[in-house]
Each structure stands twice: as structure tokens, then as C-alpha cells.
Amino acid sequence: MNVSARSGEVLRSSLRTSMLRYRRSWGLWLLLLIAPVGARLMISDESGRGVVIAVQDQLPVLTSAMLGVWLGIVVTTLLLPVGYIYLRANTNRRQPWQVEEVTAAPRIAMLLGRFAADCVVLLGSLCTLTLAGWFLGWLMVTGPFSPWYIAYPLWLIAAPPLIMLAALRILFDALPWLRGALGDLAYFFLWMASIVMPLLGANQPSSFTANLFDHPGFVRPLAGPEPAGEMNVQIGGVDPASLKPGRIDLDVGAGLHAPGYIAARLAWIGIAVAIVLIGGLMYRPHRVGRRKAGHGWIAKLLSAGPPPAARLDAPAARLAGSPALGLVLAEFRLIGAGRLFLLLAVAVALMGLGGDYRHMGSPASLLLLIFGLCAHAGRSEARGLLKLVVTTSLSPMMRRAAFVLAGTGWALLLALPAAAARGSGEPLLLALATGGAASIAAMMLATLTGSSFAPRVVLLIAWYVYLSS
Amino acid sequence: MLTLNNITRSYGRKRVLDGVSATFPTGLTLLVGPSGAGKSTLLRLLATAEKPNAGDMAWDGAPLAAARKALRTSLGYAPQAVDLPEDLTAREFALHMAALKGLRQAEADAQFAAITDRIGLHADINNRIATFSGGMRRRLVFAQAMLGTPRLLALDEPTAELDGETAAQVSALIVERAREAVVVMTTHLADALAPHAVHVLRVDQGQVRPA
Numbered sequence: 121m122n123v124s125a126r127s128g129e130v131l132r133s134s135l136r137t138s139m140l141r142y143r144r145s146w147g148l149w150l151l152l153l154i155a156p157v158g159a160r161l162m163i164s165d166e167s168g169r170g171v172v173i174a175v176q177d178q179l180p181v182l183t184s185a186m187l188g189v190w191l192g193i194v195v196t197t198l199l200l201p202v203g204y205i206y207l208r209a210n211t212n213r214r215q216p217w218q219v220e221e222v223t224a225a226p227r228i229a230m231l232l233g234r235f236a237a238d239c240v241v242l243l244g245s246l247c248t249l250t251l252a253g254w255f256l257g258w259l260m261v262t263g264p265f266s267p268w269y270i271a272y273p274l275w276l277i278a279a280p281p282l283i284m285l286a287a288l289r290i291l292f293d294a295l296p297w298l299r300g301a302l303g304d305l306a307y308f309f310l311w312m313a314s315i316v317m318p319l320l321g322a323n324q325p326s327s328f329t330a331n332l333f334d335h336p337g338f339v340r341p342l343a344g345p346e347p348a349g350e351m352n353v354q355i356g357g358v359d360p361a362s363l364k365p366g367r368i369d370l371d372v373g374a375g376l377h378a379p380g381y382i383a384a385r386l387a388w389i390g391i392a393v394a395i396v397l398i399g400g401l402m403y404r405p406h407r408v409g410r411r412k413a414g415h416g417w418i419a420k421l422l423s424a425g426p427p428p429a430a431r432l433d434a435p436a437a438r439l440a441g442s443p444a445l446g447l448v449l450a451e452f453r454l455i456g457a458g459r460l461f462l463l464l465a466v467a468v469a470l471m472g473l474g475g476d477y478r479h480m481g482s483p484a485s486l487l488l489l490i491f492g493l494c495a496h497a498g499r500s501e502a503r504g505l506l507k508l509v510v511t512t513s514l515s516p517m518m519r520r521a522a523f524v525l526a527g528t529g530w531a532l533l534l535a536l537p538a539a540a541a542r543g544s545g546e547p548l549l550l551a552l553a554t555g556g557a558a559s560i561a562a563m564m565l566a567t568l569t570g571s572s573f574a575p576r577v578v579l580l581i582a583w584y585v586y587l588s589s
Numbered sequence: 590m591l592t593l594n595n596i597t598r599s600y601g602r603k604r605v606l607d608g609v610s611a612t613f614p615t616g617l618t619l620l621v622g623p624s625g626a627g628k629s630t631l632l633r634l635l636a637t638a639e640k641p642n643a644g645d646m647a648w649d650g651a652p653l654a655a656a657r658k659a660l661r662t663s664l665g666y667a668p669q670a671v672d673l674p675e676d677l678t679a680r681e682f683a684l685h686m687a688a689l690k691g692l693r694q695a696e697a698d699a700q701f702a703a704i705t706d707r708i709g710l711h712a713d714i715n716n717r718i719a720t721f722s723g724g725m726r727r728r729l730v731f732a733q734a735m736l737g738t739p740r741l742l743a744l745d746e747p748t749a750e751l752d753g754e755t756a757a758q759v760s761a762l763i764v765e766r767a768r769e770a771v772v773v774m775t776t777h778l779a780d781a782l783a784p785h786a787v788h789v790l791r792v793d794q795g796q797v798r799p800a
Contacts, residue, residue, distance in 0.1 A: 133688030
């Protein structure tokens with residue numbers, strides 16, 4: 121078999137097996153259902169129910185084209201993290217890399233196959249959203265109802281970021297340091313940057329370069345081909361009372377056909393494919409469980425140290441007086457496992473001593489806690505471990521409750537120095553609310569997905585909202 | 590022939606293999622030794638799943654840097670633990686592995702049926718891996734390693750978790766393949782296969798010596 125035929129066969133096989141696995145998972149059907157069911161909540165009316173898009177403090181006139189633009193913008197700004205969570209937490213996240221990575225199969229072909237499968241799934245959900253858009257359009261649009269003018273802007277705006285999302289997931293899976301928590305953090309920053317980036321090109325006349333900054337693709341459809349200037353665009357989180365009466369009539373078509381807009385959207389698809397190719401070239405194998413400990417005083421500080429001395433005459437362990445309390449303490453230790461966590465915990469607790477606690481100490485401890493909570497929640501909800509846990513006298517639900525208590529306990533402990541220094545209970549109240557909510561959310565999402573990806577991304581977004589509010 | 594020259598592999602401060610030199614000719618080589626002695630690490634190095642910290646490896650006389658692709662094209666590898674795709678059937682998984690190995694699908698399909706028939710797994714190859722027991726998974730990983738005509742077979746405890754009869758069936762296939770290929774296998778039960786082996790090597794305290 122020559123190289124290109126072999127690459128083709130590897131690509132087809134990777135695509136086929138990924139699609140088979142997607143098709144057999146309930147997550148795919150949930151994703152395909154979420155889009156049409158949630159579509160109604162993506163479009164707001166004057167009551168403010170749903171996601172508001174306001175231009176110059178007014179809702180736009182809901183023509184067929186505007187409806188497509190609206191749905192597209194909601195997908196590329198607010199819903200991309202949902203797609204990311206799905207891609208990172210779905211059935212295809214576990215691959216038999218132990219045997220795949222020792223084959224001579226071209227990595228690029230393998231990754232292109234998986235990328236294609238991810239694209240099919242994400243674009244499949246865009247198909248169901250299009251159907252929902254047609255139904256909503258039939259009910260809601262002002263002026264003539266045109267399925268084409270709903271689908272065209274929706275796909276032009278939303279498809280490139282979804283394809284880019286699939287490419288990012290492939291890139292993250294190719295590099296060891298992005299396969300775990302760091303990848304989620306990197307995605308969080310990339311997502312934030314993608315929403316802010318359009319502002320860089322908004323004040324320039326429409327051109328390929330200016331539109332390339334607009335990854336979510338909302339500037340030209342809302343602002344038109346001219347420089348956006350002082351145009352005030354708000355997406356989501358708008359108080360309906362602040363909206364002016366009446367609706368603003370936007371020439372969406374002029375924006376979609378502004379110079380360089382379509383070319384820039386297509387370029388993002390090209391960039392996505394290039395990222396997958398780079399991922400294939402940079403692919404690094406998975407590491408076997410044992411990690412390199414490193415050298416020097418940092419490694420010494422972070423190492424667990426020698427094991428405790430073994431006593432041959434150690435008696436058999438007796439039943440604990442309070443098993444539930446023991447469980448909470450065990451969860452507490454596991455959330456804060458490792459000396460790195462403990463060192464950072466000391467640092468964030470000290471951070472809370474000075475400055476504005478609500479905007480410094482509290483977000484810092486919450487951020488640390490998010491990583492500890494999600495890592496432990498993901499580990500303990502692993503399917504294999506659950507089979508063992510159900511056989512113990514304390515049920516998995518008891519363990520989950522203990523997890524929430526322990527997580528809240530960590531939050532309170534981190535806030536204690538700040539409360540003592542200020543002589544006020546406010547830091548403790550904040551810690552109780554944020555730590556409790558984060559623990560519950562981490563536990564629920566990890567239980568649902570069996571991994572730490574979903575809780576980490578959701579909590580990072582919630583953390584940003586908390587930090588900036 | 591696979592040759593190791595002064596190979597060292599460490600994890601942090603723990604030196605698992607310390608200046609190991611050995612030659613693996615065509616035929617069966619058994620690796621024995623206590624748990625945690627470095628048998629699986631040595632096997633991963635042979636299978637190019639890991640790189641040594643120091644030392645050289647050669648395949649058919651060519652240094653591994655130049656012969657890595659040739660070795661991987663000739664390799665069948667069955668590690669102890671694999672993240673098997675639970676939602677695929679055994680046959681779908683095997684055909685995927687065959688594609689990655691560059692094998693013709695129809696022929697690989699027929700060969701997989703033949704191998705699984707000999708190790709008592711054939712009736713289950715259209716069932717999802719999620720329904721498989723530990724022993725069935727072990728046999729599936731072994732069967733995918735045997736696909737094609739591997740000239741190097743690296744097998745990590747392929748008969749663990751198997752009953753006596755099935756272990757004998759798997760062993761028979763290994764002995765058969767060892768007539769033409771370099772077969773390196775870790776095992777805690779060397780007695781049954783030792784008469785068929787060209788070498789029995791003991792891995793202990795970072796060293797590899799004839800047992």
C-alpha cells in the first residue's frame with residue numbers, strides 16, 4: 121500500500137470509528153436535541169426572555185436574515201463553550217493510544233479523520249438549529265419568511281467557529297500539556313479573546329484583514345460595511361428595562377456581503393484545517409502514568425516524601441467511630457492533594473489579607489478551588505472506580521455529599537485568614553456561597569459526564585463572571 | 590533481530606533499567622522477574638512506546654532513529670492496559686487497528702476471525718467491548734497484536750486473567766509465530782513456555798540477566 125493510499129485508509133478508519141462511537145453515545149442525541157429545544161431561548165423579544173442582541177440600545181427588526189444572524193451570533197459567542205465541553209467530554213475522548221501510538225500510521229491522517237468526525241457532529245447540530253430557525257422564522261419574522269435567508273447567515277457566521285473549535289480540540293489532544301486542565305484554561309482564554317478580538321477590526325472599513333479579527337463574525341452583519349465607530353452592540357446579559365422602545369432596522373445583507381467578510385469566514389475554515397495539520401506534525405505520545413519528578417529544591421518541595429515506616433505488627437484497621445466524618449476528611453485531603461495545591465492554598469489565603477477581598481482574595485481562592493474540585497470530581501466519577509465504590513458501605517451519593525462539604529470546607533479555610541484580619545464574617549459568607557456552589561456544580565457535572573472537563577470549563581466561565589461583576 | 594546497547598530508563602530518581610544490553614533474536618524470549626522490576630518498561634522500550642534516557646537500540650542492524658518506522662511497520666504490541674473503545678465491537682476495533690497498521694481490510698477481517706477462533710473469542714467479535722470480561726479484553730488486545738505478519742511481537746502478560754485451556758491456546762499461537770518472528774513476552778508463569786524459548790531473561794534491580 122503506498123503512502124497516500126495508506127493515509128487515506130487511516131483517515132477513513134479514524135472517521136468511521138469516531139462516527140460509530142458518536143452514533144452510539146447518548147451525548148450526540150442530546151446535543152442534536154439541545155439546539156432546536158434551546159433555539160427559542162436564543163431569540164429575545166421586548167420582555168427580555170432569551171438572549172438579547174441590542175444595537176444602539178434597541179432590538180433589531182427580526183427579518184429572516186436577522187433571525188439567521190441572531191442565531192449564528194449566539195452560537196459563536198455564548199454557546200461555543202458548550203461545544204467545547206461536548207468535544208472534550210464525549211465518548212471519543214478515550215482512545216486506545218497505548219496500541220495506536222506504536223503503529224506507523226500517519227498522525228496527520230489519524231487526526232484529520234477525528235477532526236472530520238467532530239466537524240460532522242458540530243455541523244449536524246447546526247443543521248438541527250437551522251430547522252429550528254425555520255420553525256421560529258415561520259412564527260416570528262417580520263416581513264417575508266425565507267428559509268434561505270435564515271440558513272445562509274446562520275451557516276456563514278456559525279460554521280467557521282464550530283470547525284475551528286473541532287480543530288482546537290484536536291490540537292489540544294495532540295499535545296500532552298494541553299490534554300488536561302491546562303488545555304481547558306487555554307480554551308477559556310482563547311474563547312474570551314475571540315469575543316474581544318472583533319473590537320480590533322470594528323473601527324476599520326470592511327476588508328479581509330479587518331474581518332479576520334472577527335472570529336465570531338458578528339461585527340459586519342450588525343454594523344454594516346462601514347467602520348462601526350461608536351456603535352453600541354450588546355449580546356446577552358442586557359436589562360430589558362434599559363432598551364429603547366421600537367426596533368432598529370439593520371441592513372444585514374450589506375454586512376454579510378461587505379468586502380472581505382465571506383473571504384475571512386472561509387479563511388477561518390482554512391486556519392482550522394492548518395491547525396489540525398500542525399497538530400499532526402507536533403503530535404506527542406501520551407505518557408505512561410509515572411511522571412518525571414524533576415530535580416532541585418522545587419522538586420524536593422513538591423514531592424510527597426518517603427512513605428511512612430511499615431510496622432509488621434500493625435493491627436487490622438477497626439471500623440471508624442464516625443464513618444461519615446471520615447469520608448468528609450478523606451474528600452478534604454483528596455481535593456487538596458499534592459504539595460503544589462497546599463503551597464498555592466497558602467499563597468491565596470495570604471492574598472486575602474490585603475486589598476479588596478471580593479475582587480482579589482475571593483476570586484483567587486475560588487480559582488484554585490475550581491482546579492482542585494474538578495480534578496478530584498473527575499477522578500472519583502470515573503466509571504471503573506464507581507463500580508468499586510458502590511460495593512462499599514457508604515454509597516456514591518454519600519461520597520458526593522461529603523465532597524460538597526469538603527469543598528465548602530476548603531473555601532472556608534482559605535477565607536479564614538481574611539476574616540480574621542478584617543474581623544468580619546463577610547469573607548466567610550462569600551466563601552460559603554462560592555465554595556458551596558462550585559462544589560455542587562463540580563460534583564453534578566462530573567457525575568453527568570464522568571470527566572473533569574465539563575465542570576472545569578463551566579466553572580471557569582462562572583469564575584470570570586464572578587471576577588468581573 | 591533487536592539489539593539493546595547500554596539502555597537506561599529512569600522515572601524521576603528511580604532508575605528502572607540501568608545500562609541494559611541484550612539481543613533479541615528470532616524466536617521466543619521470556620522476560621521474568623518480580624513485579625515492578627521493569628519488565629513492562631523494557632517491553633515498552635522495545636515497542637517504541639517510550640524512549641530510553643540513554644543508550645541505543647537497533648532493529649535489523651539499523652539504529653532505531655533510522656529504523657523506527659520499519660520497526661513499527663513490523664510490530665505487534667499487546668500492553669497490559671489499553672483504553673479500549675468500549676462502544677465499538679471487537680471486530681470494528683480490530684479493523685481500525687488493521688487500518689492503522691496498513692493492512693488490507695478484507696484480509697485483516699479474515700485473519701482476525703481465524704485468530705479469535707483459535708483463542709475462543711470468535712463468537713463475541715460482533716459484540717461491543719463494553720460487554721467483555723477481563724480475559725476477553727486481554728485476548729482482544731492479543732489478537733490485534735497478531736494481525737498482519739508482525740516480525741516483532743511485544744507481549745505484556747498475554748496469558749494473565751486466562752483460564753488454563755485458553756492460556757494454552759494463546760501460548761500455542763505465540764510459539765507458532767516465534768518460528769519466524771522476534772517474540773518478547775513478559776510472564777509470571779514461564780514454566781509452560783520455557784521449553785519453547787530461545788532465552789529466558791530475568792529483569793531485576795535494573796539489570797537483565799539470563800535466568
